[in-house]
Amino acid sequence: MEKKFMGGSWYLGVLGIVMILFVKSNCVDAISCQDALTTLMPCQPYLTTEAPTPTPPCCQAVSTISAAATTTLARRELCRCFEKAAPALGVIPDKAKLLPQKCGVSVPVPIDPKLNCDT
Secondary structure, X not given: OHHHHHOHHHHHHHHHHHXXXXXXXXXXXXXXXXXXXXXXXXXXXXXXOOOXXXXXXXXXXXXXXXXXXXXXXXXXXXXXXXXXXXXXXXXOHHHHHHHHHHHOOOOOOOOOOOOOOOO
């Protein structure tokens, strides 16, 4: 189990979920996929298990990613990254949708696994 979380697949899944939050904007990418996935590691227990609420470190990570993804290009790249990673990491889509609300972080785009990252 730890091998799965330590590998790149968990990071990609979480990044996919969080990137979906930030799909629409207008600049240059400010954070890489790997950096975003690493930043979001504290969200893994909430996103992949029955944990009822995200931890403060998870919410800080969501806020950090949101602040770093300031451009349309950056948000699209993160969206694609999260889109690929989420299924591999076992992210529960309904929990991902609730993450911004549970953390009190305002995001420009809803988290939804059906979201088209290219729009």
